[in-house]
Amino acid sequence: MEPVLELTDVTKRFKGFTLDRVSFTLPAGCIMGFIGENGAGKSTTIKLVLGLLHKDAGSVRLFGREDYLTDKRAFEEIGVVLDETGLHDSLTPRDVNAVLSRIYGAWNPDRFFSLCAKLGVPEKKRIKELSGGTKRKLSIAAALAHDPKLLLLDEATSGLDPVVRDELLDLFLEFIQDETHSILLSSHILSDLEKACDYIAFLHQGKLVFAQRKDLLLETYAVFKGGEAELSKIDPARVRGVRRNQFGVEALAERAALPRGTVMDNATIEDIMLFYARGQQQ
Amino acid sequence: MKGLLIKDLICLKGTIKIYIAMILVFMVLGLVIASGDGGEEGIWTVLGMISILAAILPFTSAILDEQAHWDKRALTLPLRRSTVVYSKYLLGGILILGAAVANLCIGLAAGTELRELLPGIWALVLFSLLMLSLIIPLLLRFGAEKGRFLMIFIAALLSGLFVTVGSRIGIPGISQASLMRMLLLGSLAVAAIVLISVSISLRVYEKKEF
Numbered sequence: 001m002e003p004v005l006e007l008t009d010v011t012k013r014f015k016g017f018t019l020d021r022v023s024f025t026l027p028a029g030c031i032m033g034f035i036g037e038n039g040a041g042k043s044t045t046i047k048l049v050l051g052l053l054h055k056d057a058g059s060v061r062l063f064g065r066e067d068y069l070t071d072k073r074a075f076e077e078i079g080v081v082l083d084e085t086g087l088h089d090s091l092t093p094r095d096v097n098a099v100l101s102r103i104y105g106a107w108n109p110d111r112f113f114s115l116c117a118k119l120g121v122p123e124k125k126r127i128k129e130l131s132g133g134t135k136r137k138l139s140i141a142a143a144l145a146h147d148p149k150l151l152l153l154d155e156a157t158s159g160l161d162p163v164v165r166d167e168l169l170d171l172f173l174e175f176i177q178d179e180t181h182s183i184l185l186s187s188h189i190l191s192d193l194e195k196a197c198d199y200i201a202f203l204h205q206g207k208l209v210f211a212q213r214k215d216l217l218l219e220t221y222a223v224f225k226g227g228e229a230e231l232s233k234i235d236p237a238r239v240r241g242v243r244r245n246q247f248g249v250e251a252l253a254e255r256a257a258l259p260r261g262t263v264m265d266n267a268t269i270e271d272i273m274l275f276y277a278r279g280q281q282q
Numbered sequence: 283m284k285g286l287l288i289k290d291l292i293c294l295k296g297t298i299k300i301y302i303a304m305i306l307v308f309m310v311l312g313l314v315i316a317s318g319d320g321g322e323e324g325i326w327t328v329l330g331m332i333s334i335l336a337a338i339l340p341f342t343s344a345i346l347d348e349q350a351h352w353d354k355r356a357l358t359l360p361l362r363r364s365t366v367v368y369s370k371y372l373l374g375g376i377l378i379l380g381a382a383v384a385n386l387c388i389g390l391a392a393g394t395e396l397r398e399l400l401p402g403i404w405a406l407v408l409f410s411l412l413m414l415s416l417i418i419p420l421l422l423r424f425g426a427e428k429g430r431f432l433m434i435f436i437a438a439l440l441s442g443l444f445v446t447v448g449s450r451i452g453i454p455g456i457s458q459a460s461l462m463r464m465l466l467l468g469s470l471a472v473a474a475i476v477l478i479s480v481s482i483s484l485r486v487y488e489k490k491e492f
Contacts, residue, residue, distance in 0.1 A: 047492070050357065052357055052491065052492040053491045054489075054491060072360050074360075075358065075359060075360035076360045078358075080355075080358035082358070084351045084354070085355070086350060086351045086352055086354050086355025086358075087352070087355065088289075088293045088346055088349075088352065089349075089350065090295075090296065091289075091292060091293070095292050098288055098292070100285065100359070101285075102284045102288060103359050104359070105360075152358075
């Protein structure tokens with residue numbers, strides 16, 4: 001399918017941190033979960049896509065265009081939720097509608113207010129009176145009210161209770177029913193990503209470790225449990241990380257590389273992330 | 283652009299209400315002073331204060347934007363960086379124009395002659411535009427927190443300059459033609475400063491990261 005977002009060797013250097021040649025492609029009709037430890041570069045990547053930061057090298061193509069930051073018409077097609085609402089405390093959702101309806105050509109007030117009602121965001125309350133979770137819901141309603149094709153969500157479900165997170169995930173899954181819609185969703189809550197995503201991109205210390213189909217990842221890897229002797233029988237090139245503890249050895253390895261009869265568990269996205277990030281250190 | 287201006291005006295609603303209350307007090311004071319001895323200077327102090335308040339409002343708006351991290355959101359909208367910059371100048375322009383209209387009404391109510399009032403208000407508009415042109419690039423470069431002190435410094439400096447120049451212009455005997463010539467030259471100079479200020483602001487904001 002036609003890629004919605006394509007990053008090629010995107011690099012950004014800060015003092016003490018480099019986002020190093022990050023490349024991945026988000027196809028249309030998919031949700032990509034963006035995972036990584038704090039400070040891995042997830043928000044930096046999203047900010048580079050949005051032009052909030054200027055990249056030092058590489059290219060970003062949005063809807064097939066590399067010059068999308070120049071005329072910004074492509075921003076009519078994207079909905080963004082960042083860690084902060086970016087809205088003034090004195091505004092009410094009604095004011096937000098008054099402002100954004102004059103900025104987005106395709107803004108739909110009915111959709112905005114129906115999303116607010118669905119998510120329990122009071123129309124007349126000032127933002128400063130809303131809880132953190134309700135502010136986040138307001139941001140999500142605002143991100144969806146102009147019928148975007150791509151949602152860029154940076155920690156959009158963080159800090160929310162499981163019921164609200166589930167509601168939002170349902171909303172995202174509803175959004176993705178249209179095959180031209182896509183989502184890039186960064187989150188620490190890996191269970192949410194496992195539930196909703198088609199692709200997982202994993203950033204570790206500024207480098208992209210992988211960006212793959214979630215099903216393929218879960219099919220490919222398993223968590224081996226055993227002793228050193230059994231571990232030595234597995235091709236080291238097919239082992240992604242090893243953790244040693246007082247009870248033995250755990251390793252993330254390719255399922256196909258494990259000898260028949262080996263004790264193994266299905267790997268979760270969390271296992272994969274932890275073994276990649278920490279397993280090699282032990 | 284319209285959306286940005288509406289956002290600014292909604293956010294400034296509270297401050298504008300306070301300023302209008304202050305202007306009403308100034309108006310009463312101005313009228314009282316004007317009716318007393320040496321009232322001429324008193325009314326100009328009031329008009330000057332109104333102009334300064336108008337030029338300061340975009341700064342208040344920038345502080346509110348910074349507190350809300352608005353710029354980060356603005357750049358995720360279908361708005362060019364240049365539009366965000368132009369909107370700050372446009373807001374300043376609208377407020378300065380509003381202050382000029384208020385000044386005209388107050389001046390007329392105080393019984394100041396139109397022949398004297400119009401050049402004075404014109405000079406105040408130029409003064410406010412000059413202040414705006416110096417403040418906005420500094421705001422964009424240093425942010426509202428650091429820019430606060432620079433703004434106070436600029437406001438004090440320009441007010442001093444304006445009072446000095448104003449008192450010279452007001453020397454009895456200066457012809458109306460000379461006054462108009464000075465205002466025209468001043469207008470050209472301020473227009474050039476505004477253009478330079480806009481171009482610096484655009485460059486600063488284009489490079490800015492959020």
